[in-house]
Amino acid sequence: MQHQLMATMAAGLEALTARELQHLGFDTTTENGKVYFQGDDTAIATANVWLRTADRIKIVIGQFKATTFDELFEGVKALPWDQYLPLDAAFPVAGRSVRSTLHAEPDVQAITKKAIVNKLAEVYHRRGRLPETGHTYPLEVSILKDVATLTIDTTGPSLFKRGYRIAKGEAPLKENFAAALVMLTNWRPELPFLDPTCGSGTIPIEAALIGLNIAPGLQRHFAFEDFAFIDQAVLQQVKDAAMDAADFDRELDITGCDINQEMIEVARLNAKQAGLLHSITFKQVAVKDNRPTAPRGVIVANPPYGKRMGELDAARKLYREMGQVYSQLPGWSKYILTADLGFEKSYGTKATKRRKLYNGNLQTDLFQYWGKRG
Template sequence: MNNYFATVSRGLEEVAADELRRIGAGDVRPEFTGVHFRGDQKLLYKANLWTRTTFRILKPIARVKSFNGDELYRSIQKIDWSEYLDPDMTLAVTCTGKNKLLNHTHFTALQIKNAITDWQKVRGGKRSSVDTDKPDLQINAHIDEKHCIISLDSSGSSLHRRGYRPAIGAAPMKETLAAALLDMAEWTPDLAFLDPMCGSGTLPIEATLKALNVAPGLYRDFGFQTWLDYDRNLWQSLLKEAEAQQKHDLEIPIIGSDRDLQVIKQAFVNAESSGLEDYVQFARRELEDVEAPADHGVLICNPPYGVRLGTEAELGELYKLLGDIFKQRFKGWTAYVLTGSMKLSKQVGLRTSKRIKLYNGAIPCTLLKYEMY
C-alpha cells in the first residue's frame, strides 16, 4: 500500500474525499486543498481514471530537509533516483509553497532539477533532459516550512482537462467544479437536469457523463504511463472495465440553454467532442422563456456576479428574474445558484434552505439551495 495525495480546489475537499472512498481508497484524510489516501497501484490508476473532482494525484516519495537551497540540493541527492528515472527519460519539476530562504518557486524547482541531474551524472555520465510540456517524469515539490515533500505527479496535465472541451466561452467553469456541484446538489441520474445559463455547456455535459457512467479520464493520457513501473496490462484491464460499465440510455432530460447563440454553438461542439450529442440537449433560449422540462428535477446555474462578467448594478434584475422563474415555473424542483455576490443573491427574493461555501478558482462563492414546493 502506498500513500497518495489528491489536490483539489478549495472548498471541495470533502466532496473529493467521498469520491475517493467510493473507488476503494483507504485512510482518507481531507486537508486544505487536498486529500491524503492510501492504496495500491491499481487504486492510483483508478483515481486518475474515475475521480471527477480532483486536479492531480500525487505519489509522495520523500520528505527532505530544505532550510535553504544548499540543504535542499544535498537532501535531494540522497534519494535513489534510479528507482524513478532513467537518463533517457525527460523530466520536469514544479514547486509550490515557500519559506524564508526558499521564496521563489522557480529557483526551488531549478535547484531540485540540478540536484537530480547532477546525481545522474556522477553515477553514469548521462543526464535526463528537461521537457516542461510533456515530461516522462513530472516531479512536484512542496515547501512546508523547513521541509520539502517530493512527489511524483501521476496525472500529467490537470485532471479537469477531460479532453472534450475544444470550445471555451468567457469565464468558463472548470469541469471539476461542475462535477462537485452535481454532488453537492445530490443530483442523481433519475432526476431531470437543467442549466438555463449554461455557457459552453460544462454542467450539462458533466451531468451526462455521470448519468452514463462514463469515466472522466477515459479519453486522455496520464503521467504514470511513462513511469518505470507502469503496468500496461493493468491499465488496459481498467479501461476495458470502464468501457463495459458505460450506460447507453438516459431516462430523463439533461438540458442546457443560454441566450447567447455563440456559446450554445460552443456547447454543441463540446457535446460532439465528448460523444454525447445524442444525449444532452442544448438550445438558444432567453431566460424569461425557460420552462421546466419535467415535473421534478434539479436546476443549477452560475449567473454572472460582477467579478469576471457584468457589474452588480446591472445584474440585480437578472437575479430577480431568476427568483420569479423559480417560483412560477419550477414547483417540485430544487434550484441551486452559484454566486460570488451575496448582495446580488438577495435579489432572488426566495428563502434558501442551504448555503455551501466554496471557491470558483480564487473567487469565494456560495452555492444557494432553493426548494420549490
C-alpha cells in the same frame, strides 16, 4: 510497487474528492487542497480515469523538514530516485514555497535538481550532466511551513481537460468544477436536470457523464503512460473496466438553455464531441421564459456575476427573474453560483444553505434552495 499518492483539487472540494476516492475503495487522509491515499499502479490509473473533481494525481516520493539549503539537498538526495527515474529521464523540477524559511523558489528548484542529479549520477556511475533525452517525469518540490514534499505528477495536463470541449464562451467553468457543482446537489439520474444559463454546455455535459456513469478520463492520455516503473497494461485494463461500468443506454432528462443561440451551437458541438448529444437537450430560451413543467427536478446555474463595469445591474435583473420563475417551482431544488454577495436580495429569497467555493481564484458562493418533498 505500492505508492503514497496525493490527489490535488481546488479549495473547498476536498470532501468531494475524498468521497470519490473512498467510493473507489481507498482509505483517505485530507489536508487543505490535498487528499492522500495509497495504492499500486492500478490505483494510479484508476484515480486518473475516474476522479471527477480532482486536478492531479501525484506520487509522494518523500517528505522531510528543511530550513537550510544543506538540509534540502541532503533530504532530496536521500530519496530513492533511482526506483522512479531511468538514466535518460527528463525531469523538470517545479517549485513553490509557502510560509517557509527557504522562500526563494528558484533556488529551491535548483538545489532540488542538483541533489537528484547527484543521486542518479552515483547510482548509474555517470560523471557530469545526465542525458535527459528520454520520457518526461514532471517533478515538484513544495515547501509548506518548512516541510518539503517531493512528488512526481502522473497526470500531465490537469484532469479538468477531459478532451471534449473544443469550443467555449467568455468565462467557461473548468470541467472538474462543473462536475463538483452537480455532485453538490441532490440530483439523481431519474430526475430532470436543468441548466438555464448553460453557456458552452459544461454543466449539462458533466451531469450526463455522471448520470451514465462514464469515467471522465476515458478518452484522454496521462503522463504516467510513459513512466518506465509503471506497468503499461494497467491503464487499458482500467479503461476497459470503465467501459463495462458505463450505462450508455440509460435515458436522462437533461436540458441546457441559454439566451444566446451561438452559445447553444457551441454547447451542442461540445456535447457531440463528448458523445452525449443524444442525452442532452439544448434550447435557446431566456430564463424568464423557461418554466419546467415536471413537478420535481434540479436546477444548477452559473449565471453572469456582473464583475465587469456596468454589468452588475444586468446580472441582478437576471437574478430577480430567476427568483420570480423559480418561486413557482416548489418541488425543484435550485443551486445558483455567483460572486455577488447581494444575490439573495435580488433573488428575493434567503438561501437554505450557502457554500463557499473558488471558481479559479475568484471566491464564489453556491446558493442552495432545496425543493419541498411530496
